[in-house]
Amino acid sequence: MNNEKNHTMIQSLQVGMSIVDIIAAKEQPLKFSEIQELTHITKSNLYKYLNTLTHLQLLYRDKRSGAYMLGSKIIEYGRSAIGHQDIIATVTPFLQELGQDTSLTVLLVIESPNGPVVANIWNTNHMFNIGAQIGTQLPILSATGKVFSAFPTSYIIQDWKKRELDKLTLEEKTMLAKEEQKLIMNGISLSKEALVQNVISAASPIFNYNMELLGTITLVGFLPFFEQDENHAASQKLIEAAKEVSHIFGYQE
Structure with missing residues (x-):
């Protein structure tokens, strides 16, 4: 993942959305270890990102498998965009x-x-x-x-x-x-x-x-x-x- 800073943007937001992009591109739930391997974000920081994205309902974590998938807010935003x-x-x-x-x-x-x-x-x-x-x-x-x-x-x-x-x-x-x-x-x-x-x-x-x-x-x-x-x-x-x-x-x- 490219962590090059861009002072005209909020880097943490870019990183968070890049995680969403990766999960969306795979078109299947991904476990923590798989996301970490794809993003190369440290485990401690990745946990914070995933916890935040899950709290915002941009991602959903299956309690049984522990895998992450796109959350209800993504679907809601997509429907709203299409509807408009x-x-x-x-x-x-x-x-x-x-x-x-x-x-x-x-x-x-x-x-x-x-x-x-x-x-x-x-x-x-x-x-x-x-x-x-x-x-x-x-x-x-x-x-x-x-x-x-x-x-x-x-x-x-x-x-x-x-x-x-x-x-x-x-x-x-x-x-x-x-x-x-x-x-x-x-x-x-x-x-x-x-x-x-x-x-x-x-x-x-x-x-x-x-x-x-x-x-x-x-x-x-x-x-x-x-x-x-x-x-x-x-x-x-x-x-x-x-x-x-x-x-x-x-x-x-």
Whole structure:
């Protein structure tokens, strides 16, 4: 461990946080001797650091094994940080880049009591009207609706799904169930003419650290510029963008 002094910082705080970093990086509980071997801090000083970090709940010591792991405060801070991230501000640059790369309309869709609703739009060609604007509610059989139906991680969306299913025929429900399974496997949902005739839409889910659905990034385009194919170049770019955004919000595949 580098103990070089920096007079613009509090060295003891740096040392304490470096211990937390080591335990976090190992992704498993570490015993006192293991931490001492990794940090080269004297046993007497390391005991004081660990005792302080445990008291502050930044670390937790298992009484049976004596091993140290990340404490409840770390989890609390992480949840707070993620909760304060503005999803619209975070995702907008990805909408812009995806729109420029594909020349298609890109939507950010989030949940509402009335179901999936468009929260932001990036359109490289404002001459085209794809039938959606901010505030537009999307049906369950749209590409976006299928994502929310497949991952109803909130009570709001669960209630919306029940209401929507009541409107569908048995054949439509069967088709939806098959589409959901395909979506879960491939990470993308596709639909034709859900908004406007001859329009293809594709949606990929955005998850947070707790594997909860935050929303979708949705691509919309006219045939033949955008094909209903998960292997289409634009579809693959969409999947990668949604994965990258999910990682920002702490999601681990």
